[in-house]
Amino acid sequence: MKNVSVTITPKPLSGEIKIMPSKSMSHRLAICAALAGDSRVRFLGLSEDIMATCRALRGLGCEMELKGDMLATRSKKSVSNDTAPLDCGESGSTLRFLIPLALDGRRRRFTGRGRLLSRPQEEYARLFAEREIEFIQKEDYIELCGRLRPGLFKIRGDVSSQFISGLLFALPTLGGDSRIEITTRLESRSYIDLTLAALAEFGVSAEWEENKRGCALNIPGNQRFSPAAVSVEGDFSHAAFWLAAGTLGGGAALSGLKKESKQGDAKIAELLRRMGATVEWSGDKLHAVPSKLRGTEIDVSQTPDLFPILAVLAACAEGETRLINAARLRIKESDRLAAMAAELAALGAEVKEGTDSLTVAGGGGLRGGAASAHNDHRIAMSLAVAASACGGELTIDDANCVKKSAPGFWKEYRAMGGSFVMDKEAQ
Ligand SMILES: O=C(O)C1=C[C@@H](OP(=O)(O)O)[C@@H](O)[C@H](O)C1
C-alpha cells in the first residue's frame, strides 16, 4: 500500500466517540468461534489484524462468513489439507495465537509483512525443539511441522504473553492435561486473563495457580469448544487516544466501553488521574475533562500498548515523567521506545531514552514540523493526538498504517473536530 502522508493543523479536540470493538477480544473470540463451529461473534473489529486472523483461520480449514461486523462460523467438517501459506499480515497476535493450532501433523507455512517475521519467536522455537516439532524461522516465512502433545510447558513471561495465549487455545482439546509454568516475571498478564475469559465463553477452562516460586496455568485436557453467541466489548487501548485527546483539548465522552472490563489498558483512566486529569464514568460513558497534567512515574510492563500515548501525555505535562520497564516496546511493530524518543525530540520535547525507559521533561510545548509513524499504527495515532497540541502544523509520513488496528481513526479524528489534509491518493 502506498504511503500517504497527513498534515494536521493544530486544534483542540473534543466530542463523543463510540469506541470500536476490542482488537484483542476480536482475535480471541474469532478463534474460539472457529474452533467451536456454529457460533456467532457480534461487533467483530474490522481492522487489518482481525482480517488476518480470519484469513488464516480459513486457511486452517475453519469455515466462516463475515457479514458486516458479524462473524458466523460453521461446523468444522474436516481439517484442511490445504497447506497454502497462512498470511498473518503484520499481526503478532495472529501469528503467535495460530502457531500452536497449526501443529496438526501437516507442514504449514506462515508469512507476514513489515517487522512481523523478525519479532521474537524464540519461546516457541525452544519449546518445539524440546518436543521434536520442526520449527524454521526465516526472513520471510515460518515453517512448522509436527503434532502438539499435552504436557509441561516452561516458558518465559517477559518476552510476550502471546505465546502463552497461543498455547491456551490449543492445549485444552488435546488428549491429556497440560501445565504452563512461567519461569520469569510475568508481563502483559491481563492479556492472558482475556484469553481465559474468551475460552470460558465457549465452555473451556484453565486455572491460574500462584505459589511462592511464581505462577502457572493448569489446563485440563479432553475439553471441547461449545458453540456460543458472543459480542465484542469496546477497545480500551484505542479509547486511550481519545481520552488523551479530550484531556489535552476540550473533553471527550466515550461510549461502547465495559465498566468492569478485564482489559489491562482500562488502566488508562487511573493513569490519567494520576497525572492530574479528571476521568470519570457518567452512566455508561467514560468522560475525560480538559485538565492540566503533571509528570509521574509509570511502569508500562503490564500495559505496553499505552506507552506511545503516555509518552505524548508526558510531553504535555508539567514536570518530569518516567515510563519504566519498557524494554519489550522495542519488539512491537516498530521499536516504540526509540520511535517515541525520536519523534517527541523532533517536536521539541526534552526526552531521554534509556535501555528500558523513557524520561520526558514536559511542559516546554511542542512545535510542529515533520514526524515519522515508523509504519506503526500506535505511533501514528499518538502523533496525531500530539499534533492537536502542537504550535504549528505537523506532517506525519504514513496515515494508512492506522488500519492495522483502527481503520476508522481519521474519521474519528475529524468527528473530534480535528483538521487535516491527506495526500490526494488517500481521499
Ligand atoms: O494478547 C494480545 O492481544 C496482546 C498482547 C500484548 O503483547 P505482549 O504480550 O507481547 O506484550 C499487546 O502488546 C498486543 O498488542 C496485544
Ligand SMILES: C=C(OP(=O)(O)O)C(=O)O
Ligand atoms: C503490538 C500490537 O499488536 P500485535 O502484537 O498483535 O501485532 C498492537 O496492537 O499494538
